[in-house]
Amino acid sequence: MKEDNINSGRVQKAPENFLTQGGIKEVFAEGKKGRRDFIRHAFAAAAAGAAAPMAMAQGNPVPTEGGDPHILNLPEHATGLGQGVAVEGYGKPSKYEANLQRRQSPGLTQTTQASVSFAPLQSLFGIVTPSGLHFERHHQGWWDIDPSKHRFMINGMVQKNMVFTVDEIMRLPSVSRFHFIECGANTAVDWGNVAVPTVQYTHGMLSCSEFTGVPLITLLELAGADLKNGKFVLAEGGDGSAMTRTIPMSLITSGEVLVAYGQNGEMLRPENGYPLRLIVPGVQGVSWVKYLRRIEVGDKPYAAKDEAVHYIDLQPGGLHRQYTNIQEVKSVVTTPSGGQVLLDKGFYNITGLAWSGKGKIKRVDVSTDGGRNWRQARLETPVLSKALTRFNLNWIWDGKPAIIQSRAQDETGHVQPTYQQLRGVRGTRSIYHNNAIQSWLVQENGEVKNVQVS
């Protein structure tokens, strides 16, 4: 099978189609008994003798009356008049999509204002996170701020301290770029062992959007910032938490750091920092300061609360690493994933996301036997620097237990580590920056479980 020529999706005919009906029965009967060698023989025999096509089609059987009632009896929407334009001034998803919600992980936090909601990665396509499903992390509650009253200030090691209105920021030359944002604590609960059931809770502090804004360097140059001696930049939020973080100067001078107002074609959502948010590509979400009110240029780092008490990584010897910023290469299979049920044996499209804070994704490999053997997945376009990349791989499930993993490599050559490798260096108490390979166990009953393997 040449992967390139195969369209993904359920309609793809599986190789079982080349087996006879009797052969299929035998294969599954023997397969259930665990005789994999028998399966290989059966396939070989089938390949030798040209077979009559035979659809598995268990999910879509032909009813005894000779046709599907959903085809034979025309529905109301085919025989009536539909709704008019602008019934919803701002359209909503289908009512059948109501299961897609960002959700809290029970017991994780005591208040909702200093908390997290996780994006439903298990049900998303492509690389863009719908803005309403973007994960949330608030430190002291969120606000819907009047943009006409919001101000942005630059001070510190600059020729002149400056203030800007949002109108003025939006007048400047803008860029639009796709980037992922991942909380440094994403996958934190699984550092030691399995703690949560689904990819929403293991990896859901992850989203990707097209952001529109002004490169911060443009604004710093406007204020005459001392880029030689001003090695560190403080970003500060305008909300109650007044979130502060030290921002790496090298990402600012490279033009990557943006003062953004746009997200996926509209303004930022209030939960994501409306009307101004700092975009720091490749760096953990806490640096993407929301409700951004101030940038200060200085010559020393700031040791703000969220880089001196939290977002510090405890190492085995008892030291904490401070100013850990980069989200290293990581990937996860989103289907099949924990808490899902596969409907039947047969063809599936294994699909997932890969990303790296150091650039583009170069390749992704997928294993269905717990990391013993691997196959290279297809990377779907676009493959962008410091953005999510979607990967897909054809898979025929034989109904037997399978452990699915993905392993990404970024353009620097860095390969996503196993849990054993990561814990070997960082121990199990780090909380932050867990980029280990994720395992999902597909059980014989079709249920998929979050597991870690030896």
Added chain:
Amino acid sequence: MSRFRNAVLTAALLAVASLASAQASKYPGVGRDATPKEVAKWDIDVRPDFKGLPAGSGSVASGQDVWEAKCAHCHGVFGESNEVFSPLIGGTSAEDIKTGRVANLSRTDYPGRTTIMKVATVSTLWDYINRAMPWTNPKTLTPDEVYGVTAFLLNLANVVPENFTLSDKNIAEVQNRMPNRNGMQTQHAMWPGNEFGGAKKPDTDNKICMNDCKPEAKVASFLPDFARNAHGNLAEQNRLVGQQRGADTTKPEPKAGTPVSAVPAATAVAAKAENSEGKAAMALLNKHSCTACHGVDKKIVGPGFNEVAKKYAGKVDYLAGKIKAGGSGVWGPIPMPPQTLPSADAQKIAEWISKGASK
């Protein structure tokens, strides 16, 4: 003709010159100078070298007064509570103050990590209390109150004595007694740029292997059966169409070979009736920050609304009065302060609680 052209040119040059003098910028008309008053109001950060620290002082005793009035209901009287936030104080020793390394951080069996165990810089405490505390009224403490609260916390951790007064003059000496002052390292590959001179190579070096890479994998960690439904029914957290469904975790796991019942989408959608009254109530609870202290179905600082609903079913007026007046002693030692919200809103919230407080 040429005279006319010269005139136009001169005018254009003059216009450019005047613009340039007003705004020596590539983007004329965008941005203006910040006034010293504006910068002073917003530039509140305090660095580890104490740049930005305003003059002032506060004693342990004065800090205790502020603490008990504005901080203890979330953090506990001794900064030890973990009911709302992680504990602030505990886990450090006199020896740690000498060495600047908190010994408990290297123990894998030590149950928690308090703020004082982790924080290396006293400036961080001052800066954060000043910018973000108290929880529901950030930036309302005076500098002297911030000095006092910081001194009180440091005294709880035995970093400063009971009769100590912390000030901008002696805070650098206090820095030299911080229990974890030597507990940070910045030499790693996770900061982009050379500012910290960290490592260039990442921690791990996995190789791409494609075949027979390891012995057969064994499951080493998984969720126990009793946690099956701990995150709610996963069937309701997956799309109703596609190559998968969510597992119905309200029921025990099916045996292998049992066909999965793919619930028709319409049935699943119809089953979810809207609770509009609950939604409206939740909006009010969020608007008036009630949820900072009360969960709908769990205790936070105060009782869960479901507990209140059980105790005071049908008592709308009593509940509306209590919301406005506050109270103490009914649900525990922490008092509920009187709330300033419109009576109509209090009435709506009280009605919702009295009917059972359902989301």
